[in-house]
Amino acid sequence: MPARSTNLPDRFDLDRVTTPIGTALLVTDAEGALRALDWEDYEQRMRELLRLHYGTVDLREQPAPTAMRIALERYFDGDLGQIAGIAWRIAGTPFQQKVWTALAQIPAGTTMSYGALAAKIAMPRAIRAVGHANGSNPISVVLPCHRLIGANGSLVKYGGGLERKRWLLRHEGVEV
Incomplete structure (x- = not known):
């Protein structure tokens, strides 16, 4: 919201x-x-x-x-x-806002690759830019950046540490 x-x-x-x-x-x-x-x-x-x-x-x-x-x-x-x-507001570039808003639409219990999110926002070649925007997401958990994973299914980068990312995904029912 x-x-x-x-x-x-x-x-x-x-x-x-x-x-x-x-x-x-x-x-x-x-x-x-x-x-x-x-x-x-x-x-x-x-x-x-x-x-x-x-x-x-x-x-x-x-x-x-x-x-x-x-x-x-x-x-x-x-x-x-x-x-x-939870009501939230964000400040950032229009691209960052687009990525962060798309993060909020990834359902709990699911994951998505950076490439799939780039495709979802109609910018399929912007995989690295999606990664950078995801890394500067100011609202952890609520804008669930932990649900983004590598194309091969691996856990990659999480601003709060990979152990927290692993815990959050398992908490949501994702086997990692």
Whole structure:
């Protein structure tokens, strides 16, 4: 459920949520939309992505909306469809936004190759560009970049570490 915004905020709220695979950092805007979800051990990378997409922003320690926290807890408890209802906003190039929006359409329990995603967005020769956009996805789990795999079915790259990617895929019922 994306919402696009041309106004770049100067402040975001930061919350921390305990999950089975580590502490998740949730960054939300004033309207309660998710702007970033990353892992505590990758906080510096998350902050750099925020800077690249929004410029200088202040992160204020503030709880994320209750409904968002509950949806994430339920996802990690096995109700995989819960993350589809989380409101999110992204800033990035039009190409990045196209890739990230397509990520949200990959169903839980399935995977897709980078090439298949490039074809899905009608840019079949943009496999590497899809990989780069996927690597700068600011909203882990909700925009499920973990569902992208190599053409040969191998697990390749995940900003939160391959062990987390493996866990997320198994959690969703994908044998890896």
